[in-house]
Amino acid sequence: MLETGRLARRAAVLPAASVTRGAVVIRPLGAQSRFSLRTRPATAEALGTVAGFTLALPINRMSTAGERTSLRLGPDEWLLIGPEAETDELAEAVSAEFGERVFSLVDVSHRNVGIEITGRNAAHVLNAGCPLDLAEAAFPVGMATRTVLGKAEIVLARTGVDAWRVECWRSFATYVHGFLGEGALDFVAVTG
């Protein structure tokens, strides 16, 4: 039996502390369980929901129920996000509900890093590197998409009028975090 002292510990890639620049707050999100779920659109429509994750969503929309969030990133692709401690349980529950249907569920909990950015100018900060139209009419609350931030690929989701979630791959997290912090400097102080 393995001694407890030898149990491996998690090390986050980003420091947990928030960065505040004016009204903009950039907060690395803690560890969570994440899966890339792939299945044919018809299967998703038929199931509607699996293990508390809503699949029957318009493309580029997200849905949150309790601590479980699903983001439909394409016709056959969902990003599922749940509590850190429930990775195995979620995988089992999703697999059980798919049963014999064709699907692919891959654990990407450690691949992705989540960053929350909030505040009045958060959309402008994202627009420092994201070419999408982030006005509410074009990118309403509940929208989620794969896009770019500067030279990094990200998944961008609008969780509130002035609240966004950015997901990127682990090794891009330092860049993405730094890029957001740099862009937010525009809103620190304007004088003269």
Added chain:
Amino acid sequence: MSQTYRLPQGGRIDRSQPLTVRFNGKALQGYRGDTLASILLANGQHLVGRSFKYHRPRGILSHGSDEPSALLSVNWRAERGPGFTDPNNRASVVEAREGLETRSQNHWPSLEFDLGAVNDLLSPIFVAGFYYKTFMWPRKFWDSVYEPVIRAAAGLGKAPEVPDGDRYSNRHAHCDVLVVGAGPAGLAAALAASKDGAARVILADEGREPGGALLHDLGSTIDGKPASDWVAEAVATLDARENVVVLPRTTAFGYYNHNHVVMVERVADHRVDAAAGLPRERLWQVRAGRVILATGSHERPLVFANNDRPGIMLAESVRVFVNRYAVAPGRRIVFATSGASAYTAALDARRAGIDVTLVDLRLEEDCGPELGELRAVGVEVLTGHTVVDATGRKRVTGLVVAPIGRDGRVGARRTLPCDAVGMSGGWTPAVHLFSQSRGKLRFDVELDAFVPGQSVQAETSAGACRGLYDLAAVVADGFRAGGAEQPVEASASRTGFQPARVLPTDADPAKVRAFIDFQNDVTAKDIKLAVREGFESIEHVKRYTTTGMATDQGKTSNMNALGLVAGLLDKEIPAVGTTTFRPPYTPVTFGALIGPSRDALFEPVRKTALHQWAESQGAAFENVALWKRAWYFPKAGEDMHRAVSRECKAVRETVGIFDASTLGKIEVVGPDAAEFMNRIYTNAWTKLEPGRCRYGLMLREDGYVMDDGVVARLAHDRFHVTTTTGGAARVLQHMEDYLQTEWPELDVFLTSITEQWAVIALQGPKAREVIAPFVSDIDLDPAAFPHMAVRTGYICGVPTRLFRVSFTGELGYEINVPADYAESVWKTLWERGQTLGMVPYGTETMHVLRAEKGYIIVGQETDGTVSPDDLGLGGLVSKVKPDFIGKRSLARPDLVGSGRKQLVGLLGKDPAEVLDEGAQIVATPDQPVPMTMIGHVTSSYHSPNCGRSIAMAMLVDGRSRIGETLYVTTPSGFTTATVCEPVFFEPKGERFNA
């Protein structure tokens, strides 16, 4: 003598806010609202620089962004130390601000006394094409003598030598309507377009405040209001609308596809107290539903002898300095014109108390009512006169004019003493952005100008930029462009001109220095020479003479050059061609283009979960794609060679630990996963049992090796694929491409798991001993867990995909753990390894160890033209599979014939000598150059385990040359090497089965 030329009242300057700037060290006083140009003129400083080629004294030609001559080096933040200076700022557009330190350019030792001016005396030999003709021979002199000397003598300003200390930012923005230019047309367009509160409108203007030409129009009224009131009301209305963003100090410089317009906003340069984080400039990348161009027009200079003397400026610019900045460019100003607008300038100057004379090229009867209006206020007007010369050198002292007879003969000269000249050769619509949008230009003979013709994008031009010069028409056109039909009443404008190319003269044309392009120092004579030498297309004339090719893109010169060429060739202007305008409209700083992409944000630097540990151990890193990889781990006093030798030995003797996290990883899942793998890879996958691994080779359609890697079958419908580090993204894209476009019927999905799993490689005889205490749920017994197998279980209590694979030839494991756990697992293994002689090793040792075993690296042994058989890996190509990517190409005659380069080993004659990677191989050096090269070295190392140097090479028919001695190039000549099998260490390959 401060601000001697400042008028006692008027102007849009704030006399309550005095300020001081420095010009060549001298303090000059001015006011908030001034530009550098207006401050210089207010202080009587007309000489502000030396010209590009002839080092002629130059002054201020214009009041706007078309300024070709008054280029200054500006230190924006002298108080913050170096890094805030840049050259070639147009004095006419730099807002004056307390503390700016400016310098003139292109002279030595001083602006007043410039030795380079000898070029002006030598000008008869510096004709167009002079460099091409003169410095051809001897060839070797070009690099060492001619070019450095020419570069030092010519040029514009000095490039900064220290990093830019400012911050620059970038912003993407979207709108329904983008209006470029906030003059009368642009303001009207923005008013109309923003009426609907749902329409998002951006109005951008390069000036410090909206208004454009109305800012210096004191006489006109619009709808019964003074022009300035109309502007103020329009701006207030726009400011009150939430759907409008007004961006002053913002130049739209690039118009790209899909209405992507790029603009630069000057955010900080005008602020005295700019906070440290405030960007100096912000690059706006706007995607607009519709673009309204209201970019106005540029005035043309007149072309006559010495028309570049300081004090000679554009007529409208004189008006701007008088009206907007309350500066008299001179006490006695002569206007020279071929059109009506200069009369307005003359009237305004007269009203300001300046002594004015006007010379009009047009005959008395061709002039309009403006003639009487000017004479009515007592101004002398000479009609039917040409300008033949200007006197004065560092400041104009007189304009030499002469009547033109009915027969075209130039009559008696008369010198009009003056200290400033305002000239006008008519107007050119600013069609730059329209042209950049790929719109077709149309030549309008009446206007003597190119105007927008057919649009290509959702764009419309309004006002002077499409040849409308009457104020009422301009405003109405702006409303129309913005979507409203609205009648406009405005006072009449003085418009119309007679095209003038080169003014008639009685002087010998060969001796006249009449400038067309002020920035590149091109004279009418140069253009005539080019035409005489056979250049007929304006594109060729431009390149031969460089006219219009300076940083101002010929804003003031293009039409004069074009008209001159057309006249010489006796062709219509459109037949000679027009110029294509390219971005940027005005020069843009590198900082604005780069934005945040510098230092730590230059590129994403990808680091593995184990990076910090390696760093703490003093590892040297190398860049692999965007990754930083530990290269080797030197101990105190070790160089790379020693460190790598030690690491290589240790792996084979005890055990080494290596970070393989950057390997690309793709999870292939679905009932058709095996079929998909069969089609992507050359080898067969159907029979691979879950729990087993196989080395896979992947080809492109052309049959050449694209990537390779070990693939594990985790379950019947689940594969864990590994790729090369650099190939990860490419391979996933390749797979997705086929899946989506060729085989959509396959039920299989691909997910990148490169970053989910960190990979700790343990290689060496003691590898099992290291991990044994920490692994649970996996039987490590070799019988239960053989080489090329995979097991899932736990290590240090966290999930692992444990591969038993070897890229070294040793017993080895690749421990995949979720990335956040990797550092902790590594440290645990490291701690135990200390008792077993474990070393960390880097990519260099990995390379050497695999070369000792003859394992290839895609991209090192292969170069995109190498087939599996070339590598001796023909056995990995399935003969029975019906198809896979590249299968048909493998049967191409040139892929099956002899004479192909094949992978071999090379042992150099001198065991201590490491051959150069990339060195060429020849059968004998005893042959004429160019020799027949029969191969090249692909990998070459010192192998501590073999006790000598080893190399791999691609050699023509190499496998039939085993044992031959061939010649390999060295930096100084040749060395010899013997061809061998590409395996140098333990050819039997049994150690990994331990």
